[in-house]
Amino acid sequence: MSASEYERTPGIGDSVRHPEIGERLKRLWESEPGLRGWLTTVDHKKIGLRYIVTAFAFLVIGGIEALIFRLQLSWPNRHVLTPEQYDQLFSTHGMTMIFLYALPILSGFSNYLWPLVLGARDMALPRLNALSYWIYLFSGIFLYAAFIAGFGPNDGWFNYVPYAARAFNGGPNIDFYSLGMVLFGMSTTVGAINFVVTFLRMRAPGMSINRVPMITWGTVTANAGNLFAVPSVSLAFFMLWLDRNAGTHFFDVPGGGQPLLWQHLFWMFGHPWVYAIVLPAMGMVSEALPVFCRRPLVGYTAVALATVATMVLGFGVWVHHMFATGLPPIALSFFSAASIIIVVPSAVGVFAWIATIWLGKPVFATPFLFFAGFILLFTMGGVSGYMTGSLPVDWQLTDTYFVVAHLHYVLIGINVFPVVGATYYWFPKFTGKLMDERLGRWNFWTMFLGFNLGFFPMHVSGLLGMPRRIYTYADGMGWDWLNLITTVGGFVFATGVLLFLINVVISHRRGRPAGDNPWDSPSLEWATTSPPPPYNFAVIPTVASRYPLWEDRMPRSVRESATEAGLVLDHGREAVGTGPLDAQPDIILKMPSDTIVPFVLALMLTVLFVGLVLHWWWLAVLGLLGTGAAALVWLWPRAELGETAEAKSG
Amino acid sequence: MRLPRALGGWGVAITGLAGDARASQPLNYLVSHGLQNDVTLPLTKALIAVSLTVVLIIGLLIVAAILRRPGLQPVAGARLEVGPEGGGLSWIWIGVGLSSLVLLASIAWTVAVLGQTVHPPSKPKTRIEVTAHQWWWEVRYVDENPALDFATADEIHIPAGEPVAFKLIGGDVIHSFWVPLLGGKTDLIPGLTNESWLQADTPGTYRGQCAEYCGAQHAHMAFLVVAQSPQDFRRWRDSQLQSPAAPQGEAAQGAQLFTMHCGSCHSVRGTDAGGVLGPDLSHLMQRQSLAAATLPNDPAHLSQWVSDPQAIKPGAYMQKPELTAAELAAIRAYLGTLR
């Protein structure tokens, strides 16, 4: 191999003694100001924050939907909503929370944090990153445009056929939902590829596989899972769309199709997905909780393995959502046993976190409260899953509010609580300012008490037989007070969320300055300034242990990680590629500059889907051609990326 | 609905010690009146107990772990001492080890219960076909002798103390057949026929409910299971095979109107009304409730239903009839003769 631009021996520099390195890098990496820069940026930090803001917006929207239909349910026979309005509201609520909030919020955090914790300049595929965000945004708008026009999904988030078929659901509601989900699936897939490649290629030199920060384990596992899970649901929705629009007979019984095929395809995706929307959050806790316990996580290897094991087992339990479908009991009992066994890796996590607190010295900051609360809520949500895992018991529990209780305890307990805690923890990194602690405590206790007040009674109403997805219920079923308490609790919880948003806004305006490393954390994201410069690190850090910034104080630790001196890499936008296991540097990667192409590609794809859903075929063709053209421009080999022969000269 | 009763509800739900839950909490399955639920309930309660215990232990451990030492207050930027890596693995081993024992025991018990609930203890003598429609239940009693077959709707009579076999047919979309006090759910799926069985321990009326979301009126898709002593059941069965008596006076006029306006959807045994889109009304007056256990079956509610079903079940597949008050009264009078 001859010497070339990306095989040259890069310079070693010291960022403290030579601040001009930073100046130079800034010119290379900074996005243009103004609208143009806003549309073209590929900076993972900007994209990450966009993800976070968009996903929180969807949380608020989905939450308000829930509050509205809680008013309807607060007492028997109320008439706040018509049945059709109720059905669209609860379905849109589920869709929003599961798809538009729960995964994107975690992708946002991971997007922002990954290159920083890995000691890299950006994600491996920055343009794909931008593409993934734009498709997410457009698919959200696509789905909500239908909702606002009165055509929101109305068959629950899992959208069972035949009720979703044209014969029973004549409006365009399900067409929008189907195509919207296919579009959204593309965003997820693209994002997932990026995470997996980044994990394998972009770690700082020396960050071997047993030293990667815990936060990345959850995300990489979840996204690897998504690569295999998402095609299933995209395909199912596409087939449904064909059934509805091209007269095919996949699910349609008179034509020889099978309603259960839908359920299999949906849950083969659905169950892995519910783990995908919590594993990254658990990773955030495993990353940040130890900081507040002043000691490393107990059982790093065990927790990392448990994360992977959960995902793998998660592919083998989907039928527990279909226990009442009348499948042969022998088959069902296999899935029942698997659902109970899947508790084991979760138990590893729970005991590791408790041991970390037990053996550490807790610092009572707001993030700590959220993480400690999370452990309890996870256990509560987990044990109700364990109960529904038992086949004969689930024949009673399924489709009652007991399941609604389960899913909110796991989703809010393992997603929302860690996410809010993580916001308190990383807000200083995002903005350079601390969030208010006093308001933080109020925030935590309102959310925690409101949540339990609202959702614990759902277990009881479920045991008293209240079915889910009913728009009203009769007097004298024994559910009325329970529902009133649930509604009140829901509003208290919402107040807690509101306090959180208020805290974000006022701290952003006039929070206390945080300094570079306010929590005295051990990982690399705190080795650069807060907020970080566009290029993240002036020199590429070198890593020699799991906790680089604690090496100087941790008993029995090596002290060889370096963050001030390292590879410089300033011939254009560059990053270092390292080996997947040992993280030895093996290549200089040429990183793409800002470009409008991802935005255009996402827009054209959306045009294609709008054309399809409205049956404006000319528009669909236009979108398809536009997509193709944008892809061609994107892929055209470029000298500055080292993709063509000319690049050899340098 | 006074508050004490609600508190009582919690107690009942958790302990299952209801007086007669059939009345105050008709779907509370922590009370059992049927063989399937009798077998499952101890397991359900055990899992609840295990779950509460696990939550309690974990909760106490978290609190103890936090309060064990004086905690630190956060000070931005302070450099604090850091503990060593390693240690604490015994927590994971012990915790996971104990949990696994509980889990294995749960699996074993689950399988044992399954063995007792999948098949009825003896071969059922009564066979009932239930077809679910948006949003009502078609019920057919089938006999070796087809002349003894008959149909009814929304109310299922069974003999108490013996198993009854159900054939569950999906009529349009997916629904789920569920009588909580007697046993668990089974879906009714178009294109498939599911089998299930129930056995009521004692005579009584048990509420059932559609448990799979099936559209606008999923909420109002309930039914009643009336368990009777075998003699009473046989008497009821015989009565269903009779055609209703010929109507007189206003009712006779009502009968004509009924055949004209309602007969395309509803059937009445022995008349020209032979529709199948709605419930069979041959012995309507014998039923306790109307419109899939949404209203009590009394004259006032019946009038209300017939004159404007959409006000009660918006979206239901029976439109508001375009009839004068006098015509409605005649039809009402006729319905009153369907005993």
Add this chain to the structure above:
Amino acid sequence: MIFVVFTEGALFAYLLFSYYYLAVQPHTPGSFPEGGPPEFTLAAPNTIILLLSSAAVAWAQFGIEHGSKWRLVWGLGAGTLLGIVFLAVQYFEWAEKKFSLPSSTYSALYFVVTGFHMAHVLLGVLMLAALTLWSALGYFNRFRYAHVHIGALYWHFVDVVWLAVFFTFYVTPHLGLSA
């Protein structure tokens, strides 16, 4: 690209899962596959054409690894042409079918699965065409051919998927999986 291949592979796995799931349900005789097990007349030679095209692309790959731009251009070009032939033959095969998309569950599966595959072949052909153009423009040499590598990987993948599709639709019915 390898991860695109994973996720697309999963997509086809779910498609074929759907086929087998629906195939084992009860059917009226002769309706699954509709019109009886499909013939090999066109499909078997077409399989060979696709394999040849993969071989041509591999030949081009080895070529550029040894610095032969000539082999690169011709190999990719031949791969592209063979891909187009495959598409044309598939088109005739489709046109010959006596059923259409909405006829039955089988017809829906047949057209959707082969359609998905054809869409992938089309995409692959476009990629190969672009690569041929870029090679002709002299963009690649012994050290810079990542694009070629990626495109070829995709093309081999499309080829392997065809083997699975072929086995499922053309072979299994003769092995008794039909009604």
